[in-house]
Amino acid sequence: MRKRWRVAAVCVCMAMLTCACSARAEKEEPSVQPEAAEEKEETPEEAAESAKQAKLGAISPSAYGNIDGLDLEPGTYFSVIGKSESEEYWKAVKEGAVAAVNDLNEALGFEGADKLKVVYSGPGESDNVDEQVSILDEELDRYPSALAIAVIDSKSCNVQFDLATQNGIPIVTYDSASSYQGTMADIMTNNAEAAAEAAVHMAEALGEEGQVLVFAHDSKSLTSQQRVESFVNELQSNHPEMSVTETYYMDKFDELKKQIARERAGIADPEDGDAAEVSAEDRTAEEAAVAEAAQAITDDEVYDYIFEQNPDIKGIYATNGESVVKMADLCEQKEKEDIVIMGYDADAEEVQALKDGRIAGVVMQNPYGMGYAAIVAEARCVLELGNEAEIDTGYTWVTADNVNDKEVQRMLYAK
Numbered sequence: 565m566r567k568r569w570r571v572a573a574v575c576v577c578m579a580m581l582t583c584a585c586s587a588r589a590e591k592e593e594p595s596v597q598p599e600a601a602e603e604k605e606e607t608p609e610e611a612a613e614s615a616k617q618a619k620l621g622a623i624s625p626s627a628y629g630n631i632d633g634l635d636l637e638p639g640t641y642f643s644v645i646g647k648s649e650s651e652e653y654w655k656a657v658k659e660g661a662v663a664a665v666n667d668l669n670e671a672l673g674f675e676g677a678d679k680l681k682v683v684y685s686g687p688g689e690s691d692n693v694d695e696q697v698s699i700l701d702e703e704l705d706r707y708p709s710a711l712a713i714a715v716i717d718s719k720s721c722n723v724q725f726d727l728a729t730q731n732g733i734p735i736v737t738y739d740s741a742s743s744y745q746g747t748m749a750d751i752m753t754n755n756a757e758a759a760a761e762a763a764v765h766m767a768e769a770l771g772e773e774g775q776v777l778v779f780a781h782d783s784k785s786l787t788s789q790q791r792v793e794s795f796v797n798e799l800q801s802n803h804p805e806m807s808v809t810e811t812y813y814m815d816k817f818d819e820l821k822k823q824i825a826r827e828r829a830g831i832a833d834p835e836d837g838d839a840a841e842v843s844a845e846d847r848t849a850e851e852a853a854v855a856e857a858a859q860a861i862t863d864d865e866v867y868d869y870i871f872e873q874n875p876d877i878k879g880i881y882a883t884n885g886e887s888v889v890k891m892a893d894l895c896e897q898k899e900k901e902d903i904v905i906m907g908y909d910a911d912a913e914e915v916q917a918l919k920d921g922r923i924a925g926v927v928m929q930n931p932y933g934m935g936y937a938a939i940v941a942e943a944r945c946v947l948e949l950g951n952e953a954e955i956d957t958g959y960t961w962v963t964a965d966n967v968n969d970k971e972v973q974r975m976l977y978a979k
Contacts (some may be wrong), residue, residue, distance in 0.1 A: 573833070579920050622957060623937050624956045631667045631943070633949075634682060634947065636947065641708045642682040642708060643683055644684045644935065645686060645699055645703060647740070648691070648782070651911070653978075656740070661936065661938060663936055664938075670914040683836050687701070691781070697724065704727060704731070712735075713736075713737055714738055715785065717784040718741065722742070736942060737749070737752075738752060738938045740785045740787040748951050755791050759794035759798070762907070770804055772805055773806060774807075775809045775877045776875055778808055779881070780812070782814065799904070822860055824869050826854055831850050879906070885909030885910070887907065888909065889914055894969070896922060904924045905923050908922050914926055918962065926961045928960045
C-alpha cells in the first residue's frame with residue numbers, strides 16, 4: 565500500500581515539475597512585439613488645420629483664439645490696417661483675419677448679404693506713415709463696426725483715433741501699439757520677453773563675451789523701442805563681458821549721412837558743445853554744404869562707415885525681417901561671415917538664410933494669430949463684452965537645428 569502511495573506521489577511530483585518547467589519556459593520566452601504603427605501622413609487639408617490650431621493655441625488668453633459666444637449682427641464690417649500689403653508677414657495677418665470672419669460666418673450661418681465682412685489694407689511701400697494715415701482716414705469714412713491697426717508711428721494716428729471715438733468706432737491695435745490712451749486692446753508679441761531671450765542666445769553664441777551692434781528698423785514705433793531696450797538691458801544686466809557698442813536706427817540714415825559729410829569736410833556738428841563759434845551766416849553756408857554732400861552718400865557708404873567705426877564687433881541684432889536679411893547680405897558681401905546675426909521674423913528669405921547658416925537665430929512671431937485675435941477683439945468691442953488690455957500671440961525661437969521640426973513648421977508663415 566505504501567509502495568503504491570510512493571509511486572503515485574512520485575508521479576504527481578513529476579507532473580507538477582513538468583508543468584512548472586513548461587510555465588517557466590513560456591514565461592521566459594521573449595514576447596514578439598508588433599511593429600510600431602507608422603505615423604499617418606496628413607493630407608494637405610489636415611496639415612493646414614493642424615497649423616491653424618497651433619497658431620491659435622499660442623494666443624493668451626485662449627478666448628482670443630476662437631469665436632465662441634460672438635453672436636454678431638448680420639453684415640458687421642471689420643477693418644484691419646497693417647504696415648504693408650505685399651510682405652509675407654502682413655499677408656499672414658490678413659489670412660488670420662479672414663479665417664476668423666469665415667469661422668464666424670459659418671458658426672452663425674450667415675450667407676450672401678448677411679455675411680460678416682473684413683477689409684485688410686496697408687501701404688504699398690512698407691512703413692509709409694503718411695499713406696497709412698490716409699488709409700485710416702478712408703476707412704473711418706466707411707464707418708466700420710470696429711477697426712484694428714498696426715501703428716507705424718506710435719503718435720501718428722491720435723487725431724484719427726479721437727474722431728473714431730467720437731463716432732463710436734472702437735479701435736484695437738496689433739503688432740505695434742499706439743501712445744493713444746483710448747484703444748480697447750493691444751494684440752502682439754511679448755517683445756520685452758522675446759528680445760531678452762534673443763540677447764541670451766547671442767551671449768551663448770559668443771561665449772559670453774564680445775561687442776554687438778544693434779540695427780533697429782525704425783525709431784518711431786513702440787515695438788522697435790521695446791525690442792532694442794530689452795535686448796540691451798539683458799546684456800547689460802546679466803552678461804557683464806558683453807556690450808552693445810552702438811544702436812543704429814535705419815530710418816535715421818539721413819542724419820548719419822550728414823555726420824559722415826561733416827567729418828569728411830572737417831565741419832563740426834553745431835550741436836557739439838566743443839564746436840567753435842562761427843557766425844550765423846557761415847553756419848548756414850556750412851549746413852547747406854553738408855546737406856548737399858550728404859545727398860551724394862549712398863547707403864553702402866553708410867554701412868562701410870559703420871563697420872569702420874566698429875571694427876571689433878562679434879554679433880549683430882536686428883529688429884525686423886528686412887533688417888535681418890540686410891545684415892546677412894551685408895556681412896556676406898563684406899566677407900564678415902564670422903559675425904553672428906540674430907533678430908526677428910521668419911520670412912522665406914530668412915528661413916533659407918537660417919538653413920544656410922548665414923543667420924544664427926530669429927524670434928518668429930505669430931502674425932496669423934494676430935489677425936485672428938484682432939477680429940475677435942473687434943467683435944468683443946462691438947458686442948460690448950470687454951477686452952483684455954494686452955493679448956499675447958506668442959513667439960518661437962528658431963534656429964537651423966529646429967527649423968524643420970514639425971512644431972516649428974506649423975508656426976511658420978512662410979516656407
